[in-house]
Amino acid sequence: MIVPVLDDLPTDDPADDLRPRDAAQDAVEPDHGSPQPRPTPRAVVQSFGMLAAAVLVGVLAVMPAPYAVNGPGPTTDVLGEVDGEPLIEVEGASTYPSTGELRLTTISGVGGPGYPAYLLNVLRGWLSPASVVRPVEDVYPQDASREEIEESNAGLMVSSQENAAVAALTELGLEVPATLVVAGTVEGTDAEGKLEEGDVLTAMDGEALPDYQSLVARLAEVEPGDTVTLTVTRHSRTVDVPVVTGEREGGGAQIGVFIDPSFDMPVDVSINIEGIGGPSAGTMFALGLVDLLTPEDEANGQVIAGTGTIDVTGAVGPIGGIRQKLAGAVRDGAEWFLAPSDNCDEVVGHVPDGLRVVEVSTLHEAREAMVAIGAGEGEDLPTCTAG
Incomplete structure (x- = not known):
């Protein structure tokens, strides 16, 4: 279709002469011959002031602000699907359907390297009770690039998935053998200079260490300051190394080594999720x-959200952004929230209406809470309290 430009149209419409004129219309026709009044100085000042303010707001809106803004992020049902595929897939064992939802929670943030926060982000964060605005240096390492932070978060996510699989299978009574490889020693401990990177721990005081849980259980029987004999495989040779244990932060004995375990999983577990980093x-x-590998429908139609790191022993650890995750959970329909015990101080006083928080410190406690909630008996579960 060819559309004529306006310059090609006739300037006079012959039909105009045939239309009756309205006297009132004629009366309001402007007199183009009369001089227009000049603006007053006050009007000029106001106009320039408004223009300057508009320019300032525009500049501030696109200038990075030295703040990080965190708000509620999306939640995802770990029992559901992502792009038509189960989020958790298991090979080598039977899985069972569930009528409930178990929603992991996230935070959505701007202000880090590569994701600057702008004035409008900061203003919205200050106005939203579910968001937190903090100086950017308090949230992100200033000497790290966006790529380095994303790589670190991706590594933490992969590690959390492996820990989750080991903890879940162990909770279900399955054996998960592990090769306990020494990744290094803690500076200042007796193990420094005695154990070497690459040593493989095979026994403690003559008792075999077939998995990571055996090492943890054996150390629980030792008092800080006791001497233990570690049997290690070093360059294909068996070596006995006496080590004086130290005290672990939070109590208990430690041998002063970093262990990088290699697990021999009895079933294959894969978790299909992208765009989420970190261990929470x-x-x-x-x-x-646990829910997938048991025939019982533990969640039983309930929408349960939660968060927390986990280690291979099933211990649930604290996370950041708990308030934003509570808000995201209730927004997406959750009525229950499993929160790490170490986050309880941040939970008290910030629970949204319609959400019940259950305090957990281990996977076993989380599993029992899920079962109670699904059975309609969740009201007596422990919750976070002040102090």
């Missing part, structure tokens, strides 16, 4: 795996 989804991954 570990507890919900583990809980979802």
Whole structure:
């Protein structure tokens, strides 16, 4: 279709002469011959002031602000699907359907390297009770690039998935053998200079260490300051190394080594999720795996959200952004929230209406809470309290 430009149209419409004129219309026709009044100085000042303010707001809106803004992020049902595929897939064992939802929670943030926060982001964060605005240096390392932070978060996510699988399978009574490889020693401990990177721990005081849980259980029987004999495989040779134990932060004995375990999983577990980093989804991954591998419908139609790191022993650890995750959970329909015990101080006084928080410190406690909630008996579960 060819559209004529306006310059090609006739300037006079012959039909105009045939239309009756309205006297009132004629009366309001402007007199183009009369001089227009000049603007007053005050009007000029106001106009320039408004223009300057508009320019200032425009500049501030696109200038990075030295703040990080965190708000509620999306939640995801670990028992559901992502792009038509199960989020958690298991090979080598039977899985069972569930009528409930177990939703991992996230935070959505701007202000880090590569994701600057702008004035409008900061203003919205200050006005939203579910968001937190903090100086950017308090949230992100200033010497790290966006790529380095994303790589670190991706590594933490992979580690949390492996920990979740080991913890869940162990909770279900399955054996998960592990090769306990020494990744290094803690500076200042007796192990420094005695154990070497690459040593493989095979026994303690003559008792075999077939998995990571055996090492943890054996150390629980030792008092800080006791001497233990570690049997290690070093360059294909068996070596006995006496080590004086130290005291672990939080209590208990430690041998002063970093262990990089290699697990021999009895079933294959894969978790299909992208765009989420960090370790805080570990507890919900583990809980979802427990639900899938048991014939009982533990969640039983309930929408349960939660968060928390997890280690291979099933211990649930604290996370950041708990308030934003509570808000995201209730927004997406959850009525229950499993929160790490170490986050309770941040939970008290910030629970949204319609959400019930259950305090957990282990995967076993989280599993029992899920079962109670699904059975309609969740009202007596422990919750976070002040102090």
